[in-house]
Amino acid sequence: MELYFGKAIKTLGPSLVTGVGVVLEVTVIGFMGAIIIGFLVAIVKMSKNKVARWGMGVFVELIRGTPLLVQFFYIYYVLPLLMSNLLKAVEIDYNVQISSVMAGIVGFSVNYGCYMSEVIRSAIVSIDPGQREAGLALGFSEIQVLIKIILPPSFRNSVPVFGNYLVMMIKDTSLLACIAVSELLLRTQAYASQTFLTIEAYTLLAVVYLVISVPLSQGVKMLEKKMNKFSRS
Amino acid sequence: MLKVNKLSKYYGELEVLKNINLCIEAGQVVCIIGPSGSGKSTFLRCLNLLEIPTSGKIFYQGNNVMDMTSEIKELRKKVGMVFQRFNLFPLKTVLQNVTMAPVLINKVSKEEANNMALDLLKKVGLAEKANVYPSTLSGGQQQRVAIARALAMNPEMLLFDEPTSALDPELVGDVLDVMKQLAKEGMTMVVVTHEMGFAREISDRVIFMDGGYIIEDDTPQEIFTNPKHKRTKEFLSRVLQK
Numbered sequence: 001m002e003l004y005f006g007k008a009i010k011t012l013g014p015s016l017v018t019g020v021g022v023v024l025e026v027t028v029i030g031f032m033g034a035i036i037i038g039f040l041v042a043i044v045k046m047s048k049n050k051v052a053r054w055g056m057g058v059f060v061e062l063i064r065g066t067p068l069l070v071q072f073f074y075i076y077y078v079l080p081l082l083m084s085n086l087l088k089a090v091e092i093d094y095n096v097q098i099s100s101v102m103a104g105i106v107g108f109s110v111n112y113g114c115y116m117s118e119v120i121r122s123a124i125v126s127i128d129p130g131q132r133e134a135g136l137a138l139g140f141s142e143i144q145v146l147i148k149i150i151l152p153p154s155f156r157n158s159v160p161v162f163g164n165y166l167v168m169m170i171k172d173t174s175l176l177a178c179i180a181v182s183e184l185l186l187r188t189q190a191y192a193s194q195t196f197l198t199i200e201a202y203t204l205l206a207v208v209y210l211v212i213s214v215p216l217s218q219g220v221k222m223l224e225k226k227m228n229k230f231s232r233s
Numbered sequence: 234m235l236k237v238n239k240l241s242k243y244y245g246e247l248e249v250l251k252n253i254n255l256c257i258e259a260g261q262v263v264c265i266i267g268p269s270g271s272g273k274s275t276f277l278r279c280l281n282l283l284e285i286p287t288s289g290k291i292f293y294q295g296n297n298v299m300d301m302t303s304e305i306k307e308l309r310k311k312v313g314m315v316f317q318r319f320n321l322f323p324l325k326t327v328l329q330n331v332t333m334a335p336v337l338i339n340k341v342s343k344e345e346a347n348n349m350a351l352d353l354l355k356k357v358g359l360a361e362k363a364n365v366y367p368s369t370l371s372g373g374q375q376q377r378v379a380i381a382r383a384l385a386m387n388p389e390m391l392l393f394d395e396p397t398s399a400l401d402p403e404l405v406g407d408v409l410d411v412m413k414q415l416a417k418e419g420m421t422m423v424v425v426t427h428e429m430g431f432a433r434e435i436s437d438r439v440i441f442m443d444g445g446y447i448i449e450d451d452t453p454q455e456i457f458t459n460p461k462h463k464r465t466k467e468f469l470s471r472v473l474q475k
Binding site for chain 2: 131133134137139140141144153156
């Protein structure tokens, strides 16, 4: 068996580097979106309003009960159609379109946001109720207490768990190949079918994922250790 | 200054405060003593509405504070509170803990707030700790920071909820000294405490609570040397024996 890794690196390599750029773009924006949505979901699910709590519960179950890949298809193909048809119903002729990268970012934000909301919720619950009381006693409003006093330590305590989700998200970007985002898998697939360097191409692909995710997860572990050392008062 | 009228508080079926009437004048130092579970902390927490009374009225400077939600915030700005477990904000430095409320609520400039905070920290003997985080401080130091934090809002009145109960015995003195200083300066204070020596020495009035009632409300001399009620006598003989 003869393998041509040198050739694969030379010809597929540059394309994969571009692909890494796409992966990072989707992951960074998608992850920030996920954190924001995660906090929103967590706060709504803890609100005093029963209807809002129930509605959010149903939404989270919908998201958690369907595969991420299906959600990408839904956001990329179905939502634009639905919206276009809705607009047509009110006599607006506008063809709603969403780029595949945007669909990926939205999908990740919503899906990961729902999963991460549980982490965030438990981080919020774990904050000593005395913190809230101290804030209120100083004259802060409930909303100020939430934003200025409760959320910062909840965020800080969630960071190590966020890190694990970040590594997962980077790997999950491979799903985006199915909605034609030219990320790593799609590029490799195209390359392999043109050159028949199947073994080399996919091995190289796996290595690229490892090179990104292993240092990142090590970093997360170190961060976790460092944060555990700082005892919370 | 503060007037409590027929206040009662239920937790479900359990009545923890029963028909409490009380008047606190400006400049008074009032200590509330009593066995655990007697409702003294709950009562104190009703005074700044951290607990919402089930019925009754609370007047601050003549205004009924239970009428309007906006009044609650105003009340809390003027009535500071110090907690048993300090409740400092762990991600903020000592200085930030003290300046946070004046800057965000009273819109004091950062510079002004910092200067005021440093003065207050000097007052509680912790000026050199301004830039450290609360977790590096001892309990007694944390509690003194908490007092400085409450003072930073320029309160007219301070509530202390067992401020020395979570402290190692050798650290109690520093906190009590700060409180004595405040009392001398004329701060109106309501202190729930187990420190009988402090109650006796500093307070203008001592209130003995038991079972959700105010049993006795008198000068410290009367309460400690000549208690009128059987339950007060029993309680004092138990705690003073130790």
